[in-house]
Amino acid sequence: MSHILVYIAATDGKVKRSSLEVLSYCRRLAADNNLKLSAAVLDADPSRYTDTINQYGADTIFTVKEPVFANHLNTPLIEGLSKIISESNPRLVAFASTESAKEVMGALAARHQAGAIPDVASFSLNGDSVEAERPVMAAKVLSVTSSSSPLVMVSVRSGSYDAVEQAGSAEVQEVAFDFDEGGLKNILKEVISSSGDKVDLSEAEVVVAAGRGIKDAEGVKLVEDLADALGAAIGASRAVTESGLFPATLQIGQTGKVVSPQLYFAIGISGAIQHVAGMANSKVIVAINKDADAPIFQYATYGLVGDLFKILPLLTEQIRSVKAG
Numbered sequence: 001m002s003h004i005l006v007y008i009a010a011t012d013g014k015v016k017r018s019s020l021e022v023l024s025y026c027r028r029l030a031a032d033n034n035l036k037l038s039a040a041v042l043d044a045d046p047s048r049y050t051d052t053i054n055q056y057g058a059d060t061i062f063t064v065k066e067p068v069f070a071n072h073l074n075t076p077l078i079e080g081l082s083k084i085i086s087e088s089n090p091r092l093v094a095f096a097s098t099e100s101a102k103e104v105m106g107a108l109a110a111r112h113q114a115g116a117i118p119d120v121a122s123f124s125l126n127g128d129s130v131e132a133e134r135p136v137m138a139a140k141v142l143s144v145t146s147s148s149s150p151l152v153m154v155s156v157r158s159g160s161y162d163a164v165e166q167a168g169s170a171e172v173q174e175v176a177f178d179f180d181e182g183g184l185k186n187i188l189k190e191v192i193s194s195s196g197d198k199v200d201l202s203e204a205e206v207v208v209a210a211g212r213g214i215k216d217a218e219g220v221k222l223v224e225d226l227a228d229a230l231g232a233a234i235g236a237s238r239a240v241t242e243s244g245l246f247p248a249t250l251q252i253g254q255t256g257k258v259v260s261p262q263l264y265f266a267i268g269i270s271g272a273i274q275h276v277a278g279m280a281n282s283k284v285i286v287a288i289n290k291d292a293d294a295p296i297f298q299y300a301t302y303g304l305v306g307d308l309f310k311i312l313p314l315l316t317e318q319i320r321s322v323k324a325g
């Protein structure tokens with residue numbers, strides 16, 4: 001029986017939530033189409049991830065163990081996944097839309113003559129064809145794309161599906177893999193963490209995002225205090241990253257990161273369509289803005305109309321005292 005293969009992205013001992021979302025959805029898709037579900041994890045020590053993957057009901061977990069994967073380079077990843085695809089012959093390969101997914105998926109699709117549909121918000125398998133919806137033009141329009149290739153690859157925007165546990169008893173298959181690092185055109189010399197990235201923005205459950213309304217260092221401090229009280233990741237609008245108040249790596253939106261947390265605070269953000277394109281998938285959106293007509297309130301679950309410089313200290317204090325019990 002053919003299968004759906006899900007690539008599991010994992011770093012520092014933690015599986016990316018977006019990969020578990022894709023795996024959960026593919027479990028349903030596989031069952032509906034009489035296919036098996038497989039997961040692939042490639043790491044210096046993949047065994048540290050198999051228990052977590054097993055909580056999401058895969059039939060098989062392909063593991064590839066190689067020290068080179070510790071460096072997070074795309075070339076060995078492409079080679080390792082290519083080997084799994086050649087040996088196991090899946091019907092569909094699904095990725096979470098992470099930073100490297102487009103390059104890895106593009107290279108694999110070219111090599112295996114597969115149809116590739118990147119950055120989808122939803123997809124389905126109908127007989128011979130894979131059909132997907134992709135947000136385009138700053139998410140104003142959904143384009144429907146389909147591929148009837150014998151092998152199709154998709155990458156899925158984070159937050160498109162829920163990660164739903166269903167414990168399984170997957171068979172773990174170790175795939176033999178030899179990689180000659182001498183052939184690498186890129187090498188990783190050093191990893192420098194960004195100071196604002198205490199919590200990984202793309203994977204965060206709670207995001208506190210700052211807009212131009214925060215104005216200056218005092219506003220930055222208020223946003224940092226709220227994020228600290230909530231254990232949240234900090235994000236920002238382009239107006240703020242361009243002003244230098246927060247680094248460009250924290251920008252959310254069409255030309256920044258796409259986030260899909262359980263809880264999103266939009267602080268002094270007007271709600272321009274280019275910003276909304278990066279956060280509209282958030283489950284609960286709380287907007288704080290002094291302008292009652294700001295477009296962000298159209299997307300907000302809860303809206304607070306008022307001066308953020310007055311609201312944030314009170315909110316942070318309340319959260320701290322609730323957490324302190």
Ligand SMILES: Cc1cc2nc3c(=O)[nH]c(=O)nc-3n(C[C@H](O)[C@H](O)[C@H](O)COP(=O)(O)OP(=O)(O)OC[C@H]3O[C@@H](n4cnc5c(N)ncnc54)[C@H](O)[C@@H]3O)c2cc1C
Nearest residue numbers: 211212213237238239253254255256268269270275290308
């Ligand atoms: C091609 C293109 C790509 C783009 N990509 C992105 C992107 O990826 N991400 C992105 O964010 N933007 C992007 N933009 C820019 C986008 O169009 C907006 O200009 C930007 O999002 C505005 O940021 P903002 O909401 O922080 O600022 P503003 O629109 O200036 O809004 C500031 C808000 O703060 C409120 N405010 C001010 N003072 C206070 C106060 N004391 N208390 C409470 N509220 C207050 C105001 O009422 C206002 O609503 C892009 C634009 C283009 C053309």
